Amino acid sequence: MRAAVSSQSLEIRLIRIQRTALRILGYLTLVGLSIVFVIPFFWMVFTSFKFPWDAVAYPPELLPNPAKLTMYNFDFVFQQFPLFLGLRNTMIIVVGVEIGRVLTSSLVAYSFARLRFRHKNLLFLAVLSTMMLPYHVTLVPQYLIFKELGWIDTFAPLIVPAFLGGGAFYVFLLRQFFMTIPLEYDDSARIDGASILQIFWLIILPLSLPAIGVVAIFTFMGEWNDFFAPIIYLNSNDKKTLSVLLMDWQRIQGSVGPNKPWSAIMTASMLITLAPIAVFFFFQRYFIQGIVISGVKG
Secondary structure, eight states, X not given: OHHHHHHHHHHHXXXXXXXXXXXXXXXXXXXXXXXXXXXXXXXXXXXXXXXXXXXXXXXXXXXXXXXGOOSHHHHHHHHHSOHHHHHHHHHHHHHHHHHHHHHHHHHXXXXXXXXXXXXHHHHHHHXXXXXXXXXXXXXXXXXXXHHHHTOTTSSHHHHGGGGTTOOHHHHHHHHHHHTTSOTHHHHHHHHTTOOHHHHIIIIIHHHTHHHHHHHHHHHHHHHHHOOHHHHHHOOSGGGOOHHHHHHHHHHHTOSSSTTSOHHHHHHHHHHHHHHHHHHHHHHHHHHHHHHHHHTSOO
C-alpha cells in the first residue's frame, strides 16, 4: 500500500515538474519573440535622438551615447515635415470611419444575432463569403464607381464605405458577442413596450462595450496605418495622410546613402506611431476582453 502511494505521489510530482518546465519554456519563448519584435522599435526611438552622422556610423550603436543626445531631429521634422497637415487629414478619415463602422456593423450584427427573418443564415453566409475576396479584386470596380461619382481626390471613397455595413469581419465579431447576451433581455424590453431600435440602443449596445471597443481599436489601427487606399484615391498634397506624406517626404530628402537624414526620418516615423501605441495601451482591457468573449458562442 505504501509503495503504491509513494509511486502515485512521485508521478504527481513529475507531472507538476513537467508542467512547470513547459510553462517556463513558454514564457522564455514569448520573451525571446517579444525582444525580436521590440528591437526595431527601440532602434527607431534611439536613432531619433542621434545626430545624422551618428545614425549612419559604423559599427552601429544600438544605445545612443548620453553625451551625444540631441533634439535636432525634432526641430528639423517640425519645420520640414507637414506633420499637422497629415494629422488633420488622417484624423478626419479615422473619425469618419470609426463612426460609420461602429454604427453600421453593430446594426447589421444585431439583425443577424437577435432578429428573425427568412434566409437569415443564408444572408449571413453571403456576408462572410465577402471576406474571401482580396481587396485588390474589387479595387478597380470601386475606383471606377468613385470616379463616376466625382469622389476621386476627396475623403469620400475612404469614409463612405464604412457607412455601408462596416465590413464582414466586424459584423461577424459583433454578432458572436451579441449572441452571448440572453434573449430574455429582449423579451422583457418588448413587454415594457420597447421597439427594436430601443432594445438595440438602450440594452444591447451598453452591454457590448468590450466588443465595440475591439471594433474601434481595430478600425483606428487600420485606418491610421493605411497606406494603399489613400495613395490610390488622394492626389492633392493638402489631402494626403501621414503615411503617404512620410513616403513623399522620405523620397525628397535625397538618395539612399550616408547623406540621407535617416535620424530625421526615424523621428517622423516615431511621432506617427505614438498615437496607435497610446490607443492600444489605454484601451487594451476592452481589446482583450472583447477578443476572449467574441468567440464563446457561434
